[in-house]
Amino acid sequence: MNSAWNRLIRKARKPKKLSPQYEETTSIDKALHSSLAENLTKVKNSLGNSGDLVVRDFKMGKPFLCKVASIYINGLTDKEILGNSIIERLMNDVEMIEEEAPYEPGQLGTYIKEHMLTITNVVEVTNFDKLFLHLLSGETIVLVDGWNLGLACSAQGGDLRAISEPVAESSVRGPRDSFTESLISNTAMIRRRIKSPNLWLETTEMGTITQTGVGMMYVKGIVNDKLLKEIKERLSKIEVDEVQGSNTIEEWIADETWTPWPTVFITERPDVVAGNLLEGRIVIFVNETPTPLIVPATWNQFFQTAEDYYLRWTMASFLRMLRIVSFLITLLGPSLFIAFLSFHPELIPTPLLINLAAQRQSIPFPIIIEALLMEFTFEVLREAGVRMPRPVGQAVSIVGALVLGEAAVSAGIVSSAMVIVVAATAIASFTIPHYAMTDATRLLRFGMMILASFFGLYGIGLGVIMLVAHTCSLRSFGIPYLAPFAPIILADQKDSIFRFPLPFLSKRPRLVSQIKTKRTDDNYNRGPSPREGGMKQHESKRDSDET
Amino acid sequence: MSQRGIPMRHKPLMLIVVCVFVVLLSGCWDREELQQLSIVSGMAIDKGSDKIKNRYRVTVQIINPSQVSGGQQGGKVQASPVTTFTETGSTLAETLRKISTKSPGELFFPHLQVLVIGEKVAKEGIEDLFDMIERDAQFRVLFPVLIARGHATAKETLEVTTSLEAIPSAKIGDALKTSEEDWGTYKSTRADQVVQGLKEGSVMVTGIKIDGETKSGNATTNTQQISPSAQIEIKGVALFKNGKLKNWLDGHAARGVTWVTNEMKRTVMNLNCGKKKEATAIEISRAKSSTHVTIKHQKPVIYITVHAEGAVLENNCSKDLGKSQVLGQLDEQLEEEIKQEVLLTVKKAQKQKSDIFNFGEQINMADKHVWKNIESSWEKDIFPETEVYVNVEAIIRRTGMTTKSYLNK
C-alpha cells in the first residue's frame, strides 16, 4: 500500500525534462563575443527578431570610432530614464573621453560604468544567460564593440497595477493596501512595516523558462534556522518550466499532498504578512503574483483574519468562535440533517417532526438524493457566479433564487427545509476567512453526507474521527498541523479560539519560532512570567511534541 | 503488465475495497423515509374478547402530518388530522404488529404522547402492559398514562376530535399538564413512574373521561360547533394495588395526593367566612412538602410537613384583609383545610391498604434494620395502623389589588 502511493508521488515530483531544442540553444556559445555585431545578431536571433526588441546603436568618442549599442525591450523600460541617464550620457558626455588616453574597449566599458552612466544600478554581464535574464526583466543592456562584457542598467518601467484595496480580505478598521504583481513593490510594503535591519530578503529565479523572481523574507533572530534551511532546500529542488502563480511553489514545497487541507497560508495583505513574520514565519514572494505564501501554517491560522487585531478583544473572540461554529455547520450541516431525518426521527422534537413530515409528503426523492442534488446545484451556482462577466451577474442571482428557492419547492421537487439547510450551509461557508479552507470544507461535507446516508449519526461520528485523525497526522514544516489543539499548548490558546487582550499575548506561538518566544523586551514585567528562551536542539525532522 | 492477476502488494488494498463495498452496497438498513412512517401519537388499550388469544384490544392514533401543519400541498379534502387503527391480540407487541395490516406505514412510537387504558382492563390488572414499553427502545417512557373511566372505552376516548389543538393525544397531554399546574388536583403519572409503582406494589394513575355524547365525538363536525358535543376531561386519580384498579380518588382526596408527593404547583382553595361557606378563595402559589419518619418502639411514625404560600384571589365576605390579624386567621383556616385534605387521602390509602406514597422507602432510609423486619408485612398490616401526623404551615402573602371587598355583609 505504501509503495503504490510512494511511486505515484515520485512520479509526480520528477523534474520535467526540457525540450531538446531549447537545450541546444542554451548550452553552446554562452559567453559574450567581443564583436558588437556578433552579439547583436545573437540576441536578435535568439529572440527571433521579436518586434519589441529595440536596438539603439550609436558611436562614441572622437572620431566616433567606438560603436556602442543599447538593447531594451519595449514596454518593459522606462524610456525617460533610458533617454536621460543612459543614452544622453553616452552620447553627449563625450568630452570626458577625449581627455583620456586612447581607449581600449575594456577600459571604455569600465569607464562608462563607473563615470558616465548616472543610473541607479549597473551590473556587468558575462554571458548570454545573464544577459537575457536582465534584458527580459526590463533592464537595458549596453554593449561596447570589442568588449566581451555587457552592462545591464536598471531602467525598468512599464505599466504596472497600482496598489489597490484587497479583493478577498477586506477590513473595516485596518490598512487597505494589498499586494501587487511586482516583487520589489511588495517587499517594499513589508519593509515599511518592519523597519528592522534583521528583516532579510533572499531572492532567486525559479522556473527554467519563466525565470520568475522569487523572494524569501524572514526576520533573522526570530525565525527558526532549521526551518529556513529546510525551505531553501525544498525551493532548490523545484525544477519546472514555469512558475506561474504562487500555487506552483505551494504544491511543490508543501509537506502533504494527499490531503484536502491547505498547509501553506496565502494572503494578499501586507499587515498579515508582517504579523506572521514577527511570529517567526517565512514569506515567499513570487513575482507577478499578488499572493505570497507564508510557511509554516497551522489549522487555526486559516480562521483568523487581520481584522481580529483591529477590533476589541471581546468582539474578536466572539467572531473567532463564530467562525469555528460556522465551519462546523458547513461541514456537518447537511449530513446531520440527513442523519436525523433518515435514521433518527426519534431524536427530533415532535412538533418539528410533524412539520418536516408534512413537507416531505410528496417529495419523490429520498433525502440523500435530494440533499446531494441541492448541494451540487448550489456548487454549480457558486462557480457560475465567479466565472461569469459582471453584467450578467444579476440574471444569475435571480435565476438562482427563483429556481432553487421558490420554484423547486412549489413544484414539489425539494422540500423547503432542505433549501433552508443548503442556504444556511452556504452562508456559513462564506464566514470562513480563507478560501482554501472553504474549499476543503465544501469537499469534505460531501464525504460526510455520504457517510451519514449509510450509517446516520454513527457514520458522522466515524467520519469526524477519521477526519480528526487525518488532520492530526499532518505536519506543516515540522509543526503539527493542529497545534495548539493537539498537542495542547496552553500558552497558545490565548490567541487561537479566543483573542486575549494584547497585553496578555506576550509570547509567540511556541512551536513556530522556538527561539525567541517572548514578544516584548526582557525587562517587560506585565503578564505571565516568561519561559527562558534559547535555541532548542532537535535530532530529527519529525520532532516530538513537547509539553 | 507482464504479471498475471493482481500483484501481491495490492492485495490488502483490494481486500479492503471489497470489504467496504460489500458492506455499503448491500444497502442502508436503517434508513427510513419520513413520509413512510406512521407517527403514533396516542395508544389505547381495552379489554379484548377473550382471555388468551384476544386479550387486549389496542388502538393507535396516527398523525396525518399534512393536515396538522400548514402543508404546501393545500388541503385536498378536509381530512381528519389523525386516524385510528384497532387490532386484538394476546401481547402488546403482537397486537401492534398486527396493525400493520391496516396502517400504510411502519408504526413509529418515539413520539407517543399518551397512553389510555380502559377501566375494565385496569380492574383486571395492568401489570402485563408495561414490559414492552420498558424494553423496546422505541418507547420513550416519559409519556403520561391515563385510565378511561365511565362508560367510554379507551378507544373512544382517543377518537374524540378536539378543538384548539388538532391532535387529540397532544390535547390530552396538554390538558393534563395544565391541570396539574393550575388546579393541582389530578397529578399526572408517567409510564416510568407507573413501572416503578408496579414494582413497589401501589401506584396512582390519572383518570380521563368523555364529557358529553361519546358517539358524536368521532367526527370533525364535533369541533365545528362552538360547544362541542363531546369533550375530553381529566377527572380523578385511580388507586392501584398489585396492578389492579381498586378505587378512585376525586376532589379533595385526590388533591391530598398531590400535597403529599410534593408535586403541588398552584391551586385554589376555598375557605369559609363565618356563616358563608366557601366564600374566600386563596391561590396557593408555592407549596413544598416533606415526609419524615421516626421509629418509636420499633414502629414507624410518619410526619408530613407542608409549607404553602398563597395570595387571596377572591374575597366574597366583608372581612378587612388589610389587617394582618385577619390574614393570620385565614392562614390558620388554610392550614386546617390542607391538613384535612392530606389526612383524608392518607386515611383512604390506609383503608385501601396500599402505600401509594412509598412511605416504606422513607422508613428504609431512616432505619434499615427496622425496615428489614417489617418489609413483608408493611402494606397489609402495619401501614393501615401507622400513625401519621400532619403539620401544615401556610402563609398568605398578598391580597391582590384591593384589600377590602366592596361587599358590605
Add this chain to the structure above:
Amino acid sequence: MEKAKLSVIQLFALMFIFEMGTALVVSYGTNAGKDAWLSILLVMCGGIVLFYIFYFLFRQYPNLLFTGYIREIFGKYVGWIVGLLYCLHFMYICGRNVRELGDLLVSSTLSETPLLAINLTLVLVMCYVIHLGIEVVGRTAEVFFVILLLLGAGGNFFVLVSGDVDFYQIRPFLEHGWKPILTTAFPHLLIFPFGEMIAFTMLLPYLNRPKLVKRAWLGAVISSGLILSWMFVLNTSVLGIDVMQRSVFPTLTAVGKVNLFDFIERLDAIVVFTLLITVFFKASIYLYAAVIGITDLFKLNSYRQILFPIGTIVIFLSLAMASSFSEQGEEGFLVQYLSVALLIVIPLLMLVVSIIRNRFKKKMN
C-alpha cells in the same frame, strides 16, 4: 517500536478515555446495589496499587515493551509463550469492546443494521488511525478528550437541571452491608477497567518524559474512578436502583429522560457519541498493543504490515464471540477469572521475580 513520542497530556488523555470505556454507559457495579459507588471508589484504590506494580516493572526496564521484559524475566521461551498469551488476550478484549459498541448501537438506534457492518467500519477506521502512528492516536485523543469533557459536562448539566434527580435514592447506605460491595469490587470491578490498564505498559516506552508516567497514570486512575462513581450516583438518582439494575444501558436511559422546556429533549445522541469515542480509543489501544506485541514477538519489521490482518481477526472475533447479548455478559463473568490471573497475578509474580533477580545481581557485584 516506532520512532514516535507521546507527550504526558496525550498519554493522560488516552488513559482517561480508556478508563472511561464502556463503563460509562454500561451497567457498572450494580450488583452491589445502592452502594456501588463505594465499590468503585474502593476499586480505584486497588487500581492505584496495580499501578505501582506496573510502575516498578517499568522502572526496571524503561525501554522495553511489556512483551519484551516478560521474556527478560521468565526466560526466552516461557516468556515468549506468555507474551503471546497476552497478545491474544488483548485481541479478545478488543473484540469484546467492539462488540459492545455494536450492540449498543443496534439496540438503541440502528436496529436493522447487521452487526458486521458496524464492527467492520469501526475496525477499519481504527486500523486507519493506528496506521497513521501512535503519535497521531495521541493527538487525536487530545482533541477528543476535550470533546468528551464538553459532552459529559453538557449531559450532566442537563440531567441535573431537568429536575428528575433525587439524591435520596442512594440512601440508605450500606443497605445490605459490606459483603456485596466487596464481592463486586474484587475481582470484577477491579479488572474492568483498572486492571485493563496493563495495555498501557506496551505504550509507556513512547513517553517523551518517562518521569511523568506517575502523574499521567495516577491522574487518569483517580479522575476516572471519581467520575465513574459520580455517574453511578447520578444515574441511580434519576432512575432508581431497581431500573438501574435491570437496564442494559443505564446512562442512555437516564439521559433519555431529560426534558427541559419541552425543547431540550431526546439527548440520546450525547450518550451514543460518548460511547463511540471511548470505545474507539479503548479498542484502538488494545489493537495497537496486540499488534505491537506480535511485532515484537515475531520480530517483524514494522507493525503496519500486520495491522490489517489482526484487525480482520478482531472483526471476526467480535462477531463470533457470543450469539446473544446475554451470552456475552456471562462470558464476561468467566473471562474475569482468567483476567485476574493475567492482569494481577502474573505481573505481581513478575515484579517479585525481577526484584529478586536484581538483588542477586547486586549481591554478585
